[in-house]
Structure formats: C-alpha cells, structure tokens
Ligand SMILES: Nc1ncnc2c1ncn2[C@@H]1O[C@H](COP(=O)(O)OP(=O)(O)OP(=O)(O)O)[C@@H](O)[C@H]1O
C-alpha cells in the first residue's frame with residue numbers, strides 16, 4: 001500500500017535518511033521505531049507530502065507522490081488521518097469544531113451532516129457530551145482521544161500516529177493502545193505508528209521496522225523482537241548502550 005524507495009532526505013549538510021526502503025502492507029499496523037532524532041517524524045511528514053525529499057520515491061497505493069502538484073497532493077492527503085506528536089488542537093475552537101474542521105473545509109457536507117459524523121467519531125473514541133467543550137478544559141488523555149476522532153473523521157484509508165503514548169501514564173497508555181487497535185480494526189486502515197515506547201511496540205504492532213543510521217532494518221514481530229537476532233534492534237528494544 002505504501003512504498004518508500006531509496007529515499008534520501010537532507011537538512012543542510014546533515015543527511016537524515018540515507019537510503020530508506022520500506023514496504024508498509026495494506027490494512028496492517030506497522031510500527032516504526034528508532035532512536036530520538038533518527039528521522040521518524042520527518043518520514044511521516046514526507047509521506048503526507050508536507051515536506052520535500054532529495055531523492056527516491058514514495059508511493060501511496062497507485063499514486064507516486066514524488067512529483068505531484070499541490071492540488072493533487074491535497075487529494076491524496078484526504079486519504080490520510082494523522083495524529084501529531086502533540087495533540088495540536090485549536091484552543092479557540094470547541095471540540096466539535098476541531099474534529100469537524102477538515103470536513104467543513106474539504107467536503108460539501110452540510111453542518112448537520114458534519115455534526116452527526118463528529119458525534120459518531122467522538123463516540124467511537126469513548127467521548128460523549130463534550131461536543132461543545134473547549135480543549136483547555138480537557139485532560140491530556142481526553143485531548144489525545146479528540147485528536148484521534150479528528151484523524152478518523154474523514155474515514156481515512158491510512159492512519160498515521162506520531163508517538164501516541166509518549167508522556168502518558170501506563171494505564172492511559174494501555175487505553176490508547178487498545179483504542180488504536182479498535183479503530184484500525186473497525187476502519188481497516190493501513191496504520192503507521194511511530195513510537196519508542198515498548199508497551200506500544202508490543203501491544204500494537206503487526207510489523208516492525210527500525211530506522212537506524214538513515215536506513216530501515218526489518219525486524220522480528222512483537223512476539224520475538226525483545227530477543228531480536230539483530231544486534232542494533234536488540235540493543236534498542238532492551239535499552240542497552242552499545
Ligand atoms: N525543519 C528542520 N530543519 C532542520 N533540521 C531538522 C528539521 N526537522 C528535523 N530536523 C532534524 O532532523 C533529525 C530528525 O528529526 P525527527 O524529528 O524526524 O526525529 P525523530 O526520530 O522523530 O525524533 P524523536 O523520537 O525525538 O521525535 C533531527 O536531527 C532534527 O534535528
């Protein structure tokens with residue numbers, strides 16, 4: 001479904017992604033792991049077409065997004081739902097307005113249709129009766145769930161999560177991991193989760209890729225990764241300093 005081919009990304013004289021090759025299977029949850037600063041968030045921004053890369057190709061289904069115009073990119077982007085590293089809600093807008101924004105701006109849906117869809121998605125993430133609340137009055141875990149509702153409001157084919165559990169307590173983390181599993185099952189979306197939290201790697205992944213030194217290392221699945229035969233992967237998931 002998503003193919004990254006020989007991708008190179010530089011910032012100034014720093015090469016972040018050197019020769020990155022990843023195949024993200026359709027309808028499955030792929031976790032991307034790797035040390036802080038290895039380029040995980042950058043990769044998500046490149047897949048979304050929010051930034052340009054130096055060389056290589058990114059394929060989303062049948063679309064090669066490498067040379068698309070901004071108009072065509074916008075069409076591809078509508079297939080995506082993204083949860084950013086911070087919840088990134090607009091404080092001046094209500095929960096309902098935040099979640100429905102993309103539908104208001106990019107579809108012909110009426111206000112009533114949008115409200116109905118927003119309430120449906122808030123219900124899916126376990127949030128009822130907060131349609132008119134403001135983000136400032138919500139806990140961190142609730143904001144996260146509002147961000148999830150916003151990401152799925154346009155029924156996306158691809159869901160991207162950037163460190164969805166970082167900074168949450170262990171119980172809230174488990175709830176968020178269960179929610180990711182529930183949402184992806186319900187929507188059949190191709191899902192990419194960027195994380196370095198072990199519980200999330202183990203609870204969510206069907207497929208794990210590690211980025212190291214600008215390249216992708218294919219790893220074992222969640223049942224075997226803690227005993228990985230690859231030394232880089234083993235050291236990373238077991239927190240060992242080489
Ligand atoms: N806009 C930018 N301009 C210059 N350098 C950048 C820019 N964005 C990211 N970088 C650099 O690229 C590298 C990769 O950053 P990125 O945010 O993708 O890492 P990450 O793997 O998501 O890290 P973390 O786990 O801490 O979130 C870092 O060294 C960062 O400083």
Ligand SMILES: [Mg+2]
Pocket residue numbers: 040041042085162
């Ligand atoms: Mg990041």
